Amino acid sequence: MPMTMRLVGKNSRACMMAIPAMSLPLLAGALFGLRHGAPSRPALAGALAGLLSAGLAATLYASHCTD
Structure with a gap:
C-alpha cells in the first residue's frame, strides 16, 4: 500500500465535502x-x-469514518 494512501486514506475527498455539509x-x-x-x-x-x-x-464524521 502506498505511503500517501496510508496517510490520507481512501475517503479524503468525501471527508472534504462531508464535514462542511454536516x-x-x-x-x-x-x-x-x-x-x-x-x-x-x-x-x-x-x-x-x-x-x-x-x-x-x-466529531460526527470521525465517529463514522472507516479510514
Whole structure:
C-alpha cells in the first residue's frame, strides 16, 4: 500500500465535502440561537458558533469514518 494512501486514506475527498455539509445545519442552528440571545460581542460569538459547528461535524464524521 502506498505511503500517501496510508496517510490520507481512501475517503479524503468525501471527508472534504462531508464535514462542511454536516456543519452547515449546525451553524445555522447556532446562529439562530445567538440571534435570540443578543450577544454583546457578535463577531466573537459568530466565530465561536463556527468553531462549534465545525468541531461537532468533524466529531460526527470521525465517529463514522472507516479510514
